[in-house]
Amino acid sequence: MTEHPSPPPSNSTHLVLIPSYNPGAQVLETVQQARAHWNPVWVMVDGSTDGTGAQLEALAAQDEGLKVIVLPRNRGKGAAVLEGITRAAEAGYTHALTMDSDGQHPANLIPHFMATSLAKRGAMVLGKPVFGPEAPALRVNGRKVSNGWANLETLWMGVGDSLYGFRVYPIAPLAKIMRNNAFMRRFDFDPEAVVRLCWAGVQPINLDAPVRYLTADEGGVSHFKYLRDNALLTWMHTRLFLGFLLRLPLLIARRLSHRFS
Known part of the structure; x- marks a missing residue:
């Protein structure tokens, strides 16, 4: 008797959200692996010009659990995530697991992160x-x-890593923060999101997750620019540190109340 693979876990409140910009052919494998471990998966194509948007749309045409949203121009990872969680909230979802489209993140851990x-x-x-x-x-x-600054800015609430984009966000507080903030639209999204969510009282839970750095021969594509992106992070942490100083009495009071409660 032929064995059929069991359907991936699904939930009416949690979805996988994959922002994607010119990731190369690796994105197809990444999305298929995500679909093997969760339903539904949404891909936000952030103005890609490498043809992967059309390839993903063709994949979605054969898979009811995959939704591909093609944005007309590249606006940055944070902007793509905001568009995704806005549409997800309108569809009734409350949580989104974000992961990169370039094969660095472990799709097999999606169910574990969702269960947590x-x-x-x-x-x-x-x-x-x-x-x-x-x-x-x-x-x-x-x-x-960046991790040192993030822990200082949150008064050591427990951020294990500020930059790793494989994480589950509660949509409502994240969307509120982003709509009230003109920043968080590009590479600075991940660390600023985690700091501001901590300020809003959202508890971080850290889970170990492998990360892969693929070579060009393996299909790896990197958009990281050392000087540009580190300058962006420096400006971001400067803003966050000033915000931290303004919030310091509240953060100290919160930490003390948790310690003695």
Whole structure:
């Protein structure tokens, strides 16, 4: 007797959201792996010019669990996520697991992250990257600076990693924060989102998750620009630190109340 694969887990409140910009052919495998582990999966094509938008639309035409939304121009990861969670909320979803489209994130851990979120819906579930030997030392060590600032700015609420985009967000508080903030639209989205959600009282839960750095021969595509993106992060943390100083009495009071409650 032929065995048929079991359908992926699904939930009426949680979806997978994949922002995508010129990721190369790797995106097809990434999306198919995500679909193998969850239903539904939405892909936000952020003005891609490499033909992957049309390829994803063709894939979605054969898969009711896959939705592809093609945005007319590239506006940045944060802008694509905001558009996605806005539409997801209108459709009745309350939580979104974000993951990159370039094959770096572990699709097999989607059910685990979703189950953790379902058990504690008010929290955000943050991936804490486990690096392999191929990970560039500059990237691994450089993120420690951003993580240090994020922990200071949240008064050590427990952010395991500020930059890893494999995480589950509660949609309502994230959308509210983003609509009230003119920033958080590009590479600065992930760290600023986690800091501002902590300020809003959203508890972080950290789960280990492997991260892969694919070579060009393996189909890896990177849009990271060292000087440009580090300048963006520096400006972001400058703004966040000023916001931290304004909120410091509230953050101290919150930490004390949790300690003695």
